[in-house]
Amino acid sequence: MSEIIALALFSGGLDSILACRVIQEQNIRVQAVQFVTPFFHDDLLQQEDEYRSYIKKKYDIDVLIRDITLPYLTMLENPPHGYGKYFNPCIDCKILMVSEIKKMMAEFDASFIISGEVVGQRPMSQRKDTMRVIERDSNTDLILLRPLCARSQKLTQVELDGIVDRNQLPDFSGRGRSGQIRLATELGICDYPNPAGGCVLADPVLSKRLQKYFKTDRKISPEDIRFLLVGRQFLLPHGGWLALGRKQQENSKITALHQSGDYLFNMKNRPGPTGLLRYGHHPDDWKLAAALVVRYGKKTENGPTAAVVCIEGPDKVFEIKTDPCRDEIGQWLR
Numbered sequence: 001m002s003e004i005i006a007l008a009l010f011s012g013g014l015d016s017i018l019a020c021r022v023i024q025e026q027n028i029r030v031q032a033v034q035f036v037t038p039f040f041h042d043d044l045l046q047q048e049d050e051y052r053s054y055i056k057k058k059y060d061i062d063v064l065i066r067d068i069t070l071p072y073l074t075m076l077e078n079p080p081h082g083y084g085k086y087f088n089p090c091i092d093c094k095i096l097m098v099s100e101i102k103k104m105m106a107e108f109d110a111s112f113i114i115s116g117e118v119v120g121q122r123p124m125s126q127r128k129d130t131m132r133v134i135e136r137d138s139n140t141d142l143i144l145l146r147p148l149c150a151r152s153q154k155l156t157q158v159e160l161d162g163i164v165d166r167n168q169l170p171d172f173s174g175r176g177r178s179g180q181i182r183l184a185t186e187l188g189i190c191d192y193p194n195p196a197g198g199c200v201l202a203d204p205v206l207s208k209r210l211q212k213y214f215k216t217d218r219k220i221s222p223e224d225i226r227f228l229l230v231g232r233q234f235l236l237p238h239g240g241w242l243a244l245g246r247k248q249q250e251n252s253k254i255t256a257l258h259q260s261g262d263y264l265f266n267m268k269n270r271p272g273p274t275g276l277l278r279y280g281h282h283p284d285d286w287k288l289a290a291a292l293v294v295r296y297g298k299k300t301e302n303g304p305t306a307a308v309v310c311i312e313g314p315d316k317v318f319e320i321k322t323d324p325c326r327d328e329i330g331q332w333l334r
């Protein structure tokens with residue numbers, strides 16, 4: 001019989017590791033796929049090879065990274081099943097990921113898809129009814145197997161064909177983690193990441209910030225999302241977006257995000273935050289951005305005083321001398 005291959009939705013968390021391992025135990029080859037967007041696991045794009053070797057060495061799982069930012073942004077504008085507590089479209093996020101991995105099945109000659117979902121574990125996307133909705137809307141009825149809770153789910157084709165034996169799979173449900181921790185120990189997995197976390201759409205502060213910008217008429221690009229996730233942010237009166245670094249690492253990140261059309265701000269004679277102004281082509285936005293840079297710059301012995309800010313614009317470099325922005329104005333722009 002030819003080799004049976006499963007494609008796995010992989011998040012790097014314990015449940016997805018276990019889902020891969022229990023299917024491998026049934027002599028099935030598992031190819032894990034970790035989807036990334038600027039909202040989650042974005043950093044993996046810069047270290048794909050290291051990450052793949054790390055996961056292989058640590059968990060004996062073959063993983064590859066796929067960027068799904070573009071379809072994700074389209075979905076996020078209007079998710080048919082709505083948002084969760086914050087800006088997290090969990091049900092549509094899962095539907096999108098399952099749909100995307102389904103498109104990869106032919107490429108890998110895969111017979112089915114697995115995921116680490118556990119019925120009852122998450123309030124939105126892992127309820128019994130929503131798990132059915134995910135299958136239905138991704139058109140993966142019969143080919144989506146959740147190995148950690150399959151015994152309480154409908155039979156899938158690989159089970160009907162005798163390729164996967166559900167009696168050898170665990171039967172987890174609910175929010176408790178003790179079963180997963182026990183199974184991990186049995187499989188010799190003793191070091192794994194904490195559950196959840198890592199998705200900024202479910203972060204109380206960052207999700208609010210993102211939602212505010214998604215409500216404007218502007219089409220948001222992947223570079224814009226990366227911009228919006230760094231430093232202090234201000235929305236200026238003429239439509240400019242301003243990011244200010246709060247520490248050296250953020251200043252470097254902000255400098256690296258500089259793209260054509262942006263304005264880069266730095267104080268000339270005193271240390272201060274690096275500022276990046278995007279979509280800010282009005283001179284009043286330049287002045288306000290400069291005043292904010294001075295406001296968060298290093299104070300002199302005499303308290304807040306005027307300073308010169310050097311601005312690298314799309315077609316010229318210029319300077320503005322300004323007093324610091326008043327706190328109440330800064331608060332109003334955040």
Ligand code: SF4
Pocket residue numbers: 040088089090091093094125199201202
């Ligand atoms: S928390 Fe984020 S990554 Fe996880 S399902 Fe929800 S939207 Fe998707």
